[in-house]
Amino acid sequence: MDIAKILKTKLDTATIVLIPACIGINYLGKLFASILKLPLWLDSIGTCIGAILGGPIIGAICGAANNIIYGLTTGDNITLIYALTSLGIGFVVGVMARLGFMKTFPKALLCAVGGGLAAVIISTPLNIMFWGGTTGNVWGDALFALTQANGMGVAVGSFLDELVVDVPDKLLTLIIVFFIIKGLPKKLTSLYDVNAEIENLD
């Protein structure tokens, strides 16, 4: 499979409408996670749906637009910094979905690990630059404190801090996304099919 085919994107009305819906879904995921007091973020469900339906480019746009919009309107401008992370998650999940990683459940788990690792790799330098290595998640930061107390490097500690939060977070996210995508009606998913052709009968 060549790169052009993986990155192929349709920018029609249907995909433009998909992006705000995905951004709303991200917000809902975060909201439910805080209502149920789950120790994960779950704020990239929409980004992943966008990436799987619309491809890597739409996934990346969903992710970046998500953080920029919330950062500039809800005052939670810490999210603004992580626009890069969301962009990475959307892109990686999109590419893996196009490579067929969302077809079966075990493969979807691999896709989640890919997305999680992308998030870790992009977030770790940002965490070190802005907060000296912490992530703001209770479990991860406890681990970070432990590594620092034992004299490990800031980068290693911060990497582990992000890893224990992001990978489970993306695993749960993509499990949810997998079941949602499976349940979507064909008439909806066909809207986003890049290889769809209009057949003329006359």
Place this chain on the structure above:
Amino acid sequence: MKSISLFIDKGTWLNRLHPYTKLLYILAAVAVPLIGGNLWLFVAMIVSSLLILASGKIIKNALPLIAFSFTLIIVIFLIQGLFNHSNETAFFSVFGLTFYKEGVMYATGIGLNILNMLLSFGIFVLTTSPQELVDELEKSGFSPKFGYIINSVFQILPQMMSTKDTITDAQRSRGMETEGKLIVRMKAFLPLISPVVMSSLINTRERAIALEVRGFGRKQKKTWLSDREKNKGDRLIGIILVALIVLTIVWRVVLCR
């Protein structure tokens, strides 16, 4: 329906200022202390942001914004004060835990940076309506499609919120537990979120058709419903802010020699 935007219209000079001028202020507030490399510059920018917020009568609304960052700052203080690698000089002890000077100074820098960013963004967020920002972005050449994405988020979210409430009530009335152990709460997540997500994705199909029918995909230049009043302050403040950034760069370069 509650909007997620924090915008409040108090009719002050901050509301009349161009969104770009306020964005430039954020840039200056964040860049000046970082370029200058002095902790007092953070303090100066924080004080100036507080004064601006006060003059716009929105200082009360800015407090919740700062409040939620305090846990983050406290965690950073604990971790850096206790375990920072360059820790050598003992600073003070509480409950048998020794805080070190180097770590505390490092944490102070990060804490001030967070406060500074939150306050300068607060000025923008509290005084600029998303609609105005989108209009100005489109006028300076952004694609109207991008503008639609931003505007649409604000229309879709209240709808999704009310669907969310309906679904939560429906699932609870069927006896689903949403409180208790972690595993119970984890199990509750899927049945709560999937109906909302499904319905909002299915709605996109109808929305796309509705937009298409109204000529959304047309390439012609669009017009605006309302014109912006010209504001004399924008130019002056813009010049001052740019001068401030340039001055800091010059000061830093001269200092390094």
